[in-house]
Amino acid sequence: MIHLEKVTKQYDNNSYTDEFGVKNITLEIDSGEFVFFVGKSGAGKSTLLKLITKDINPTSGDICVSNLLLSQLGQKQLPYYRRIFGIITKEIGLLENKTVYENLELVMRVTQQPTKTIKEKIPKALGLVGIKQKMYVYPSELSEGERFKVLMARAVVNNPLIVVADEPTANLDYETAWDIMNIFNDINKLGTTVLIATHATQLVTVMKKRVITIRDGRILSDVTKGKYGRVL
Ligand SMILES: Nc1ncnc2c1ncn2[C@@H]1O[C@H](COP(=O)(O)OP(=O)(O)O)[C@@H](O)[C@H]1O
Numbered sequence: 001m002i003h004l005e006k007v008t009k010q011y012d013n014n015s016y017t018d019e020f021g022v023k024n025i026t027l028e029i030d031s032g033e034f035v036f037f038v039g040k041s042g043a044g045k046s047t048l049l050k051l052i053t054k055d056i057n058p059t060s061g062d063i064c065v066s067n068l069l070l071s072q073l074g075q076k077q078l079p080y081y082r083r084i085f086g087i088i089t090k091e092i093g094l095l096e097n098k099t100v101y102e103n104l105e106l107v108m109r110v111t112q113q114p115t116k117t118i119k120e121k122i123p124k125a126l127g128l129v130g131i132k133q134k135m136y137v138y139p140s141e142l143s144e145g146e147r148f149k150v151l152m153a154r155a156v157v158n159n160p161l162i163v164v165a166d167e168p169t170a171n172l173d174y175e176t177a178w179d180i181m182n183i184f185n186d187i188n189k190l191g192t193t194v195l196i197a198t199h200a201t202q203l204v205t206v207m208k209k210r211v212i213t214i215r216d217g218r219i220l221s222d223v224t225k226g227k228y229g230r231v232l
């Protein structure tokens with residue numbers, strides 16, 4: 001479902017610094033997989049996720065997602081391509097002057113879904129992350145963990161094929177982070193492919209999922225349902 005073939009991202013072609021995001025990555029991820037990308041800060045995890053969602057384009061190599069060769073997607077097709085994904089990032093935060101319900105409603109309106117569907121799907125998505133009771137409150141009334149759960153609900157409300165999260169448990173206490181990981185697991189169980197970049201190695205180990213370790217822009221190890229850090 002996701003295939004990267006010899007993908008390299010060099011951020012600044014003209015500089016002498018050789019700012020490589022990732023180098024020569026070849027990788028295959030099947031539909032329904034749960035994958036952790038781990039590695040130190042600066043390893044290339046975010047670059048890899050951004051290449052997959054086509055936030056950035058590779059300097060060389062091919063990326064194919066859901067049978068689409070990304071280099072052939074035009075600007076006009078990009079919004080449709082992005083519908084494959086539920087992207088969880090704090091960079092796209094909640095609108096503070098809208099309720100939780102309205103925040104989710106907005107992303108559903110973008111895809112022109114009928115009101116009936118919207119009314120059905122929002123409580124469902126909030127139920128999945130366990131905060132249905134917060135449907136009509138404003139973000140300011142939510143804890144950090146609850147806010148994150150709303151971001152998760154917003155990411156899944158349009159039934160994406162792939163959910164992508166970059167450092168989802170950063171700034172959360174261990175218990176909340178664990179709670180969040182279990183919700184990712186529930187989302188994955190429904191058939192959604194889950195891609196998570198993180199350096200929360202303790203949680204990753206417990207989850208027993210596929211773990212791809214990145215170092216200096218390259219894949220150091222790729223372990224299925226294994227322990228974090230084992231080198232192939
Ligand atoms: N927009 C950018 N411009 C230049 N260099 C970048 C940019 N984004 C990331 N990099 C560089 O690419 C490398 C990988 O970064 P990143 O993918 O953010 O790593 P991670 O998410 O694992 O911390 C780092 O050396 C970083 O400095």
Ligand SMILES: [Mg+2]
Nearest residue numbers: 045046047166
């Ligand atoms: Mg990062």
